[in-house]
Amino acid sequence: MKRRLRLNILINILSTGCPRISVLSLKTFRAPKNPDWCPGCGNYGILSALTTALSELKLDPSKVVIVGGIGCSGKTPHYVFANGVHTLHGRAIPYAAGIRLANPELTVIVTGGDGDLLGIGVGHFVSAGRRNIDMTILIFNNQVYGLTKGQASPTLPRGVKTKALPRPNIQDAINPVRLALASGYTFVARGFAYDVPHLKELIKKAVLHKGSAVIDILQPCPTYNDVFTKEFYTQRIMKLDDLKDWDPVVRAPEEADEKMLKAWEKASWGDKIYIGVFYQNELVPTYEDRVSERIPLYKKYPPAKIPISVDGKPLASISHIIQPRII
Amino acid sequence: MAHEAKKEYQKVVIDQDICISCGACVAVCPVQALELDENAKARLIWDVCIDDFSCVKVCPVNCIWPTSQAPPEPKAKSKWYRFNAPLEGELKNTFEEWKKKYNVTGSPA
Numbered sequence: 001m002k003r004r005l006r007l008n009i010l011i012n013i014l015s016t017g018c019p020r021i022s023v024l025s026l027k028t029f030r031a032p033k034n035p036d037w038c039p040g041c042g043n044y045g046i047l048s049a050l051t052t053a054l055s056e057l058k059l060d061p062s063k064v065v066i067v068g069g070i071g072c073s074g075k076t077p078h079y080v081f082a083n084g085v086h087t088l089h090g091r092a093i094p095y096a097a098g099i100r101l102a103n104p105e106l107t108v109i110v111t112g113g114d115g116d117l118l119g120i121g122v123g124h125f126v127s128a129g130r131r132n133i134d135m136t137i138l139i140f141n142n143q144v145y146g147l148t149k150g151q152a153s154p155t156l157p158r159g160v161k162t163k164a165l166p167r168p169n170i171q172d173a174i175n176p177v178r179l180a181l182a183s184g185y186t187f188v189a190r191g192f193a194y195d196v197p198h199l200k201e202l203i204k205k206a207v208l209h210k211g212s213a214v215i216d217i218l219q220p221c222p223t224y225n226d227v228f229t230k231e232f233y234t235q236r237i238m239k240l241d242d243l244k245d246w247d248p249v250v251r252a253p254e255e256a257d258e259k260m261l262k263a264w265e266k267a268s269w270g271d272k273i274y275i276g277v278f279y280q281n282e283l284v285p286t287y288e289d290r291v292s293e294r295i296p297l298y299k300k301y302p303p304a305k306i307p308i309s310v311d312g313k314p315l316a317s318i319s320h321i322i323q324p325r326i327i
Numbered sequence: 328m329a330h331e332a333k334k335e336y337q338k339v340v341i342d343q344d345i346c347i348s349c350g351a352c353v354a355v356c357p358v359q360a361l362e363l364d365e366n367a368k369a370r371l372i373w374d375v376c377i378d379d380f381s382c383v384k385v386c387p388v389n390c391i392w393p394t395s396q397a398p399p400e401p402k403a404k405s406k407w408y409r410f411n412a413p414l415e416g417e418l419k420n421t422f423e424e425w426k427k428k429y430n431v432t433g434s435p436a
Contacts, residue, residue: 034367040351040387048347194387196347220387230387313330 005030029054029061031081037072040191042219046140047079049196054082054201064107067096069116071147073140090121093128093137100135103304104288107207108135114155115145118174122154128212129183133287137214138208139176140193142221143228150224157269163226176216177267177278181260187213188263188279189293192237193220195228198275205277211286218273233273240266240276250281334421335369337429338376339370339383340397341407343368345390352382352391364406370436394429402429406436 029051037043054064064082068074069092077084084104086096092112100108110117117139119127128137143156150164154174161168180188187209191199199217206213218237220230238245248263250256265280292298308315341385348367353359361382369382369391382393392398399409414422425431 034363037349039354040349040385042387044347044349045388159427194347195346196388216418 029064029081031079033079035075035079036140037075038168038221038223040140040222041072042217042221043072043076043140045193045196046111046138046217046219047076049191049193049199050138051080052109052196053200053207054080056200057207059107059205059207063105064097064109065099067092067099067108067110069112069121071113071116071140071145073111074116084261090116090119091124092116093121093124096132096135096137097128097131097133100133101287101291102302104134104299109207110137112134112137112139113146113153114139114141114143115153117132117177118154118179120151122174122179125179126183129180129185129214131287132184132186132211132284134180134210135212136203136209137212138203139214139216140217140219141176142219142225143173144221145226146221148225149237150221162224164224173269175267175269176214178251178264180207180214180216181263181267181279184212184284185214186279186281186284187277188216189214190216190218190267190273190275191275192218192233192275194233195237195275198239202277205280209280210282211284231296236271236273238272238274240274240278246276248277248280250279253281253283256281329420334424336376336378336425337338337341337394338378338408338425339371339375340392340394340429340431341369341371341403342390342401343404343407345388347388349387351387356386357381364436368407370406372411373408373422373435374411374414394425394431397429399430401426401433402431403433405433407433409436 003052003299035044035047061082066077066080066082066084068077068086068088074086077086085095092110096108096110099106142153143153145151145153150162152165152169155176156169157173158171159168177188177190187206189202190205192204202215206215220228220231220233248259248261260279266274267278288299346368348363352369353361353363357379358375358377360372362372364368364370366394380393383393
């Protein structure tokens with residue numbers, strides 16, 4: 001498996017025509033490919049924070065998997081020098097869950113937009129919180145469907161009219177932080193795409209967190225969103241770390257409700273928009289722990305490490321399983 | 328692209344360590360005085376810049392300043408600017424004066 005991953009990386013390097021030595025020294029996670037997002041897009045800030053966070057954590061690129069959905073945000077796996085999967089619309093989380101459960105050694109990061117993860121994929125988003133699989137979910141939240149010419153997305157508030165809408169939005173908005181808290185995510189944070197050093201620290205914390213982590217990243221769309229712009233955010237954004245006595249970490253099970261209520265209160269969307277870690281609880285067992293309770297050897301022999309064939313012959317024989325049942 | 332290099336142009340200063348490679352400045356510059364370098368960071372083409380400052384307003388992470396307002400750290404860094412053509416005659420003097428006036432110690436790429 002390890003050899004195959006390394007081989008894949010080598011093939012990747014050869015096919016992209018990048019100088020081999022400089023890439024194999026792996027100082028950076030930036031892939032040798034120029035992103036085709038619009039100039040000034042918030043995605044560049046997120047990509048920059050993600051790649052620096054990964055290299056500062058000194059992770060092995062062959063052990064990192066970036067899973068992207070559909071949308072401008074879904075292209076992120078192409079621009080990160082690690083294993084990447086570009087999946088179906090809204091289904092990035094199920095893919096990531098499968099990858100992580102098959103091989104718990106991997107660091108799995110989901111990159112999806114608000115339309116992808118909170119629109120078509122909202123069912124998977126809620127379910128992932130219930131399972132608490134150890135992975136990181138980054139929501140690129142720009143309030144519009146940028147790739148399809150700027151329609152209203154699930155995070156656009158009611159009554160707001162962005163450039164491409166003929167009339168103001170008729171639906172209410174989802175608050176991603178509150179939805180994540182309600183779904184049972186054990187690390188919930190909000191970041192700002194243009195505050196790269198702050199976002200980088202958030203991503204590092206989320207990757208190191210044991211359990212499902214979600215970061216709602218406020219990302220201005222300079223092409224289609226003329227309401228939630230850089231100026232709008234810079235006037236309103238406040239840091240949770242600057243508040244007195246702000247401690248989002250749950251250290252005893254009885255504290256959980258109180259800390260969640262405080263996080264819920266601060267997650268509101270108004271004249272003040274808080275960024276930082278809202279809630280962190282490592283006392284909830286992860287899905288990997290829950291599986292190993294039932295299958296004690298799961299962590300030692302996860303599905304990815306079990307050989308399925310020897311000398312070309314499969315180890316499991318279906319005929320042996322169905323033979324006794326044939327009448 | 329040749330533009331008249333006036334002495335009073337103060338140009339801009341870029342901090343490539345803050346730059347997120349978004350290319351907003353490159354897209355907005357009316358005289359193509361900015362480019363993305365080999366690391367995809369913004370770089371100034373010194374002799375083309377005409378003090379338009381659209382790039383300063385448009386930069387999402389505020390890593391571009393008019394030279395007179397720039398902090399000292401990026402001025403000491405190197406390779407954030409280059410020349411369109413080798414400097415000759417009066418232009419060379421203008422460059423030396425600019426360097427001295429704004430205390431720019433970094434070298435060009």
